[in-house]
Amino acid sequence: xxxxETQRAYALPTVPRPHPGRGAVYVEVxxxxxxxxxxxxxxxxxxxxxxxxxxxxxxxxxxxxxxxEDGASAAQVLLRRLxxxxxxLAYAPHGPLASDPRDLPAVAATIAAHAKARGxxxxxxxxxxxxxxxxxxxxxxxxASSVQPRCTLVLPVRESAEAQYAALPKGARYGIRxxxxxxxxxxxxxxxxxxLELFLDLLGETAGRQRFGLRPRDYxxxxxxxxxxxxVLARRGGAERPVAGALILFFEDEAYYLYGASAxxxxxxxxxxxxxxxxxxxxxxxxxxTRYDLWGIPCEPHAKHPLWGVYQFKxxxxxxxxxxxxxxxxxxYLSPLQSHLARVGIKSYYTLQRLRGKSxxxxxx
Numbered sequence: 001x002x003x004x005e006t007q008r009a010y011a012l013p014t015v016p017r018p019h020p021g022r023g024a025v026y027v028e029v030x031x032x033x034x035x036x037x038x039x040x041x042x043x044x045x046x047x048x049x050x051x052x053x054x055x056x057x058x059x060x061x062x063x064x065x066x067x068x069e070d071g072a073s074a075a076q077v078l079l080r081r082l083x084x085x086x087x088x089l090a091y092a093p094h095g096p097l098a099s100d101p102r103d104l105p106a107v108a109a110t111i112a113a114h115a116k117a118r119g120x121x122x123x124x125x126x127x128x129x130x131x132x133x134x135x136x137x138x139x140x141x142x143x144a145s146s147v148q149p150r151c152t153l154v155l156p157v158r159e160s161a162e163a164q165y166a167a168l169p170k171g172a173r174y175g176i177r178x179x180x181x182x183x184x185x186x187x188x189x190x191x192x193x194x195x196l197e198l199f200l201d202l203l204g205e206t207a208g209r210q211r212f213g214l215r216p217r218d219y220x221x222x223x224x225x226x227x228x229x230x231x232v233l234a235r236r237g238g239a240e241r242p243v244a245g246a247l248i249l250f251f252e253d254e255a256y257y258l259y260g261a262s263a264x265x266x267x268x269x270x271x272x273x274x275x276x277x278x279x280x281x282x283x284x285x286x287x288x289x290t291r292y293d294l295w296g297i298p299c300e301p302h303a304k305h306p307l308w309g310v311y312q313f314k315x316x317x318x319x320x321x322x323x324x325x326x327x328x329x330x331x332x333y334l335s336p337l338q339s340h341l342a343r344v345g346i347k348s349y350y351t352l353q354r355l356r357g358k359s360x361x362x363x364x365x
Contacts, residue, residue, distance in 0.1 A: 024073065024110060026066040036252070038067050038074050042097035045128055045293075046227065046251035047148070048076045052093075055226035059219070061091075066114055073098045073107040077115055077123070087335065090120035093148055094128040101129045108330070109138040116334040124331045132327035143329035149296030150328050153314050155321035157255065157284045157292050164281050169319030175274030179234070184243070184272045186234040186279040192224055195231055199245045203261040211306075220247070220259070230283040234272040244272035248280050255284035256293045277317055294318065299325065 029035045032050040039048045046052055053063030053076050061078040068074065075096035079088045098107045104127055112123045125140070126148050135142070158164040165173060179186075189195040200217055207214045224231065228250040233242040247259040257280060262273050284292050294314045301311045 024068040024070065024107075026068055026110065026114065029065045029067050035065055035067070035076075038071060039076070039097065040252040041071070042074055042099060043128070044074070044097045045094045045254065046249050046256055047093035048074075048095050048097060049227070049251045050076075051227045051251075052076070053078065055223060058222050058226075064090075064114070064118065066111060068107075072100070073103065075107070075111045075125075077111060079115070079118060079120060082121065085121070087119050087121040090115035090118075090123040090334075091147070092123070092125045092127075094126060096125060096127060098127075098129075101127075101131065102133070104129060104132045105134045105138045105140070108135065108140060108332075112138075112332050112334060121335045122331060122333055124329060126329045127327055129327050130325065132330065135330050138332070140330040140332045143331050146329040151297050151299040151323065151325045153294040153297055153318040153321055153323055155281070155292040155294070155318060157281060157290050159285075161278075161282055161285075164285075165278070167320040168278075169316055171316040172274060172277075172319070175271040175316070176278050179271040179275040182270050183237050184234050184270055184275050185236075185238075186232060186244075186272070186275040188279060188283045189231040189233055192231050195233055195242075196221060196224055198240070198242055199231060199233060199247070199261060202242055202245055202263060203259065205263065206261040209264055223247070223249075228287070230280070230287070232276050232280045232283060234276045234279075236270065236272070243270055244276045246276050246280050248283055250284070250287045250289060253289055254291045254293060255280070255287060255289040257295050273313065274316075292321075294321075297323070 029038070035050045039050075050065070053061075053065065056063065056078055061080045064077045064079055066075050066077070073096060075092050077095070078091045078093070080091075081088050092111065096104065096107045096111050098104050108123075108125055108127075111125075115123045124143070124147075126146055156167075158167055165176070168176075197217075200220060203220075204214060223229065224247070230248045230250070232246045232248065234244040235242050242263075243265065244262040245260070246257055249256045249258050257277070260273065260276070281292055294317065296307075297311045297314055298305045298307050301308060305311070
């Protein structure tokens with residue numbers, strides 16, 4: 001038998017772990033079923049889905065879908081021409097994807113090369129990963145703000161409405177009961193054409209009251225048409241006008257609460273939004289989802305935060321769920337000589353979007 005010293009003398013040298021992203025061969029994918037299967041297998045969200053890319057075409061973005069031949073990594077990159085600069089901005093919402101998060105830097109570097117070959121001056125990525133270590137070694141810099149929420153709350157979708165209700169925290173159950181007691185009814189719309197316009201009226205009122213930006217109405221109409229979704233509305237006593245509502249997106253086994261609205265009724269609290277969320281969870285169950293993403297909370301919540309009220313409401317539903325925190329946004333300038341012009345172009349783009357009411361631009365935690 002060999003001694004420990006002999007074993008150490010004959011120990012094999014450490015072999016660096018290969019990086020699937022670096023040097024991997026990527027192919028463009030143009031078929032919905034195979035792309036969505038690859039994204040789902042890598043833990044991707046609706047923002048990396050085929051349908052989301054097609055939806056964003058209407059906003060002037062061109063999707064570039066790249067999948068490694070071994071299936072271990074992928075990215076849907078959205079490309080948009082920069083105003084007055086030439087070249088384009090490349091953006092990967094909740095991407096890139098990698099089977100092993102440690103490979104994200106190498107994967108991102110390869111994706112950057114593909115984006116540059118298509119005329120991009122800047123690539124911005126927001127991987128849906130808890131950590132993205134060593135991104136700086138590939139020339140990426142951490143952004144101070146992000147486009148997508150960096151922190152969120154996720155609930156499990158239970159096997160039945162009864163099980164879902166039992167799993168909710170006490171405050172959420174009380175809100176649901178109270179809404180029913182005062183005559184609120186919530187249902188998933190079967191007439192989305194008419195109901196969407198009513199919801200958008202309500203969303204406009206909510207935005208004015210809470211001072212957040214809105215997209216043009218066509219944005220929401222296209223979203224409901226292009227991406228698997230459901231519109232949930234709550235009404236009182238059979239009235240046509242809703243008092244609360246939510247727009248929910250679906251992708252594979254996930255559901256996402258993307259937009260919500262509620263009426264300001266002087267002197268009354270109808271708890272309608274509680275019943276809307278309960279019906280949204282039922283809609284998620286019918287769609288085959290097992291995970292319900294409440295889509296964004298402050299990473300550092302406090303009473304003076306502008307989203308404090310939203311945070312408190314979502315927290316009332318998250319007792320049986322958990323919080324997720326993602327690495328955030330990283331950017332890489334791909335054309336050094338154009339970097340200054342790219343910065344100017346991107347700033348101009350977000351300024352124009354804000355003036356048009358299409359986007360509030362990047363968000364801080």
